[in-house]
Amino acid sequence: MKNFVLFASLGTFFLGQACAESLYCDSPIYCEGPLLKTVQLAQLFPDSKTFVDMPTTQPVDQVLEAFHALGDQPNKTSLQEFVKGHFGEAGSEMEPYDVTIGSLNWLDTIKDTTYRGWVDILHHAWTNLAFKFNTDTLCKGCVSSTLPVERPFVVPGGRFREFYYWDSYFVIEGLLQSGLNDLALDMIENFFDLVERYGFMPNGARIYYLNRSQPPFLAEMVHLYYQKTKDNQFLKKALPVLDKEYQFWRKNTTVTIRQGGKKYKLNRYIVNNHSPRPESYVEDYKTVYNNTQITTQQQQDDLFSDLAAGAESGWDYTSRWTKIKETDGNITSTDILRSLDTHNVIPIDLNALLWSMETHLADWHAHTTTKNNKDASYYRSQAKHRLDALDALLWNETQASFFDYNLTSHAQTSDEYTSASLFPFWLGAVPARVHRSLDRVFDLTRRSLAKYPGILTSTDRNTTMQWDLPNGWPPLQYVAIQAMHNVDAWLKEAKYKDLAKVLAKRMSASAFCSWYLTGGSIPGELNKLDNTTDQGHMFEKFDVRSLTASGFGGEYTVQVGFGWTNGVVLWIMNNYNDLVAPDCTSSSIYPLP
Numbered sequence: 053m054k055n056f057v058l059f060a061s062l063g064t065f066f067l068g069q070a071c072a073e074s075l076y077c078d079s080p081i082y083c084e085g086p087l088l089k090t091v092q093l094a095q096l097f098p099d100s101k102t103f104v105d106m107p108t109t110q111p112v113d114q115v116l117e118a119f120h121a122l123g124d125q126p127n128k129t130s131l132q133e134f135v136k137g138h139f140g141e142a143g144s145e146m147e148p149y150d151v152t153i154g155s156l157n158w159l160d161t162i163k164d165t166t167y168r169g170w171v172d173i174l175h176h177a178w179t180n181l182a183f184k185f186n187t188d189t190l191c192k193g194c195v196s197s198t199l200p201v202e203r204p205f206v207v208p209g210g211r212f213r214e215f216y217y218w219d220s221y222f223v224i225e226g227l228l229q230s231g232l233n234d235l236a237l238d239m240i241e242n243f244f245d246l247v248e249r250y251g252f253m254p255n256g257a258r259i260y261y262l263n264r265s266q267p268p269f270l271a272e273m274v275h276l277y278y279q280k281t282k283d284n285q286f287l288k289k290a291l292p293v294l295d296k297e298y299q300f301w302r303k304n305t306t307v308t309i310r311q312g313g314k315k316y317k318l319n320r321y322i323v324n325n326h327s328p329r330p331e332s333y334v335e336d337y338k339t340v341y342n343n344t345q346i347t348t349q350q351q352q353d354d355l356f357s358d359l360a361a362g363a364e365s366g367w368d369y370t371s372r373w374t375k376i377k378e379t380d381g382n383i384t385s386t387d388i389l390r391s392l393d394t395h396n397v398i399p400i401d402l403n404a405l406l407w408s409m410e411t412h413l414a415d416w417h418a419h420t421t422t423k424n425n426k427d428a429s430y431y432r433s434q435a436k437h438r439l440d441a442l443d444a445l446l447w448n449e450t451q452a453s454f455f456d457y458n459l460t461s462h463a464q465t466s467d468e469y470t471s472a473s474l475f476p477f478w479l480g481a482v483p484a485r486v487h488r489s490l491d492r493v494f495d496l497t498r499r500s501l502a503k504y505p506g507i508l509t510s511t512d513r514n515t516t517m518q519w520d521l522p523n524g525w526p527p528l529q530y531v532a533i534q535a536m537h538n539v540d541a542w543l544k545e546a547k548y549k550d551l552a553k554v555l556a557k558r559m560s561a562s563a564f565c566s567w568y569l570t571g572g573s574i575p576g577e578l579n580k581l582d583n584t585t586d587q588g589h590m591f592e593k594f595d596v597r598s599l600t601a602s603g604f605g606g607e608y609t610v611q612v613g614f615g616w617t618n619g620v621v622l623w624i625m626n627n628y629n630d631l632v633a634p635d636c637t638s639s640s641i642y643p644l645p
């Protein structure tokens with residue numbers, strides 16, 4: 053009833069949505085049920101996500117009726133006709149948002165003319181990624197899987213036609229670099245509305261993402277925007293929303309760990325789910341059902357949950373979450389995925405983010421209330437307890453590194469390097485004794501970087517999963533570079549300055565060369581390669597084994613666009629204005645200092 057009042061007050065904007073009153077995924081078309089199952093298993097489209105992004109062109113009851121009229125086992129042809137007759141194009145409830153992009157005020161500080169021209173192109177590329185929902189395009193009674201928001205937003209690109217939670221932090225960083233503060237604010241305020249409505253921030257703007265979140269970056273977005281604008285009204289508005297989001301993580305994902313007579317509380321990714329993710333339906337269906345090992349209902353439910361929790365982590369998928377860590381002659385990549393154990397891992401990155409959320413909330417509550425600092429002390433104490441737990445459980449003194457923690461073995465995953473371990477140094481979640489090891493904390497990272505010419509890998513495991521070797525991801529380069537800057541500041545010496553710069557060079561060269569080699573050009577500066585037909589792609593991930601290749605693997609083909617890559621490159625270019633574009637057709641190399 054409470055929700056009804058909320059929606060009524062928002063007026064007609066929400067009419068025509070599949071799920072306006074629902075707080076979780078329950079649409080008979082887009083979430084679960086015979087229609088979804090039959091259409092998805094018929095594999096009418098190469099990507100499972102396409103169908104669930106198609107709005108209906110007839111009222112929902114007529115769509116369901118027409119489906120039932122097809123009988124028990126409709127063939128592929130009649131399903132194709134059914135979909136064609138009752139659904140519109142994927143994403144057609146969205147329309148481009150006309151963002152006005154002025155000139156970039158720091159463009160002239162970039163010394164290299166090629167990079168300067170490329171940055172100008174990236175600065176203007178937000179136009180291709182900015183959208184708003186236009187639910188007026190839906191007919192009366194028709195539905196779509198959209199979670200509608202009132203303001204415009206930027207999407208990652210490719211199959212990711214709607215906005216995503218953690219991607220948006222890196223997009224917002226880029227928008228702020230581009231001086232598009234209003235669009236950054238629009239995105240953050242959309243998130244506020246979603247948290248108000250659902251009590252947490254969903255993975256992305258689709259109802260099939262309503263059963264899970266993604267790495268909690270909202271407080272970091274608020275922090276970025278507030279640092280830039282010092283807008284206290286904005287901060288006041290953010291606080292109750294972040295309080296609410298914090299309680300979601302606290303209540304839904306906390307585990308208590310006993311060690312050495314003490315109790316610690318940390319968080320993990322965990323999702324209540326017992327069916328294929330609608331947007332990866334065929335993939336999940338095969339993973340769970342097409343084998344002889346996973347037979348009981350309980351095993352199946354657990355795997356569906358761990359698949360969804362892996363997606364919640366943003367790292368879908370990685371050996372960090374699987375029991376089997378390597379392929380061999382008899383172990384396929386699906387076998388690895390079947391060994392998912394996501395909910396039994398305490399991830400270092402998630403807990404660093406939550407520490408940061410607690411610390412920001414303590415600071416901001418203290419800043420905005422003058423007399424009653426009950427909230428500030430609550431968050432201060434939560435942050436302190438978490439830091440104690442990071443110290444006791446996740447920090448490894450011998451290796452001078454943080455690791456994930458395995459709830460089953462009650463031990464660190466201390467034989468597995470992951471660049472997620474750098475999050476505490478980016479966010480400042482660093483226990484006192486760690487300060488004595490600051491001159492060693494990048495030893496493992498440096499060793500990993502020394503093995504390959506490209507950017508920093510996500511893990512050292514060579515699986516076929518996309519968050520493992522050989523893939524490196526732009527957001528993790530941002531985290532690593534910032535972590536190195538911070539540690540230098542704490543050490544009061546420029547110990548990691550050059551290492552950070554090499555990483556900045558490798559990140560920009562990887563993005564630039566893979567763009568150039570797919571047809572990118574700069575008028576009057578850089579001619580398009582003769583052997584290319586496209587116009588240059590910005591990729592979502594890169595192969596760490598070279599400076600010229602996009603990444604690959606995982607459950608979908610490599611995507612171009614790309615929100616977080618553009619954001620991270622703009623940030624790097626504004627912080628390192630003397631980088632020089634490489635010759636992408638000869639093998640350039642950036643050795644470690």
Ligand SMILES: *[C@@H]1O[C@H](CO)[C@@H](O)[C@H](O)[C@H]1NC(C)=O
Pocket residue numbers: 126127128129130
């Ligand atoms: C598919 O089913 C429809 C309706 O039952 C039928 O008319 C059609 O011949 C079938 N097509 C094929 C290729 O089997």
Ligand SMILES: *[C@@H]1O[C@H](CO)[C@@H](O)[C@H](O)[C@H]1NC(C)=O
Pocket residue numbers: 252262263264265303304323324
């Ligand atoms: C969080 O937990 C509450 C209480 O158990 C539950 O009702 C809700 O669905 C959970 N939220 C999500 C997104 O799973």
Ligand SMILES: *[C@@H]1O[C@H](CO)[C@@H](O)[C@H](O)[C@H]1NC(C)=O
Pocket residue numbers: 076077083084263324325326327328329330
């Ligand atoms: C999402 O969660 C709700 C409530 O727990 C559940 O009824 C529904 O089946 C879930 N959806 C999926 C796709 O698992």
Ligand SMILES: *[C@@H]1O[C@H](CO)[C@@H](O)[C@H](O)[C@H]1NC(C)=O
Pocket residue numbers: 338342343
């Ligand atoms: C099911 O698994 C078998 C054996 O691993 C494989 O050959 C087959 O292609 C799989 N079927 C589907 C529909 O993926």
Ligand SMILES: *[C@@H]1O[C@H](CO)[C@@H](O)[C@H](O)[C@H]1NC(C)=O
Pocket residue numbers: 372373374375376393394396397458459460461465
């Ligand atoms: C966690 O530890 C258990 C027990 O040692 C092990 O079987 C499992 O593979 C580990 N999980 C992960 C994700 O490494």
Ligand SMILES: *[C@@H]1O[C@H](CO)[C@@H](O)[C@H](O)[C@H]1NC(C)=O
Pocket residue numbers: 380381382
């Ligand atoms: C694969 O399985 C076969 C039969 O069980 C076994 O003989 C062989 O050694 C296995 N190969 C590897 C690489 O484990």
Ligand SMILES: *[C@@H]1O[C@H](CO)[C@@H](O)[C@H](O)[C@H]1NC(C)=O
Pocket residue numbers: 447448449450451463464466467
């Ligand atoms: C730290 O790492 C070493 C080497 O992997 C391991 O032997 C040790 O148990 C780890 N320490 C803790 C506290 O887990």
Ligand SMILES: *[C@@H]1O[C@H](CO)[C@@H](O)[C@H](O)[C@H]1NC(C)=O
Pocket residue numbers: 379514521522597
């Ligand atoms: C990963 O393993 C595959 C085959 O097992 C091999 O071809 C590839 O070169 C390896 N990649 C790396 C980065 O070691």
Ligand SMILES: *[C@@H]1O[C@H](CO)[C@@H](O)[C@H](O)[C@H]1NC(C)=O
Pocket residue numbers: 569581583584636637
């Ligand atoms: C296109 O030409 C460039 C320059 O000669 C070369 O480096 C690149 O590998 C070529 N790309 C393809 C796809 O052949």
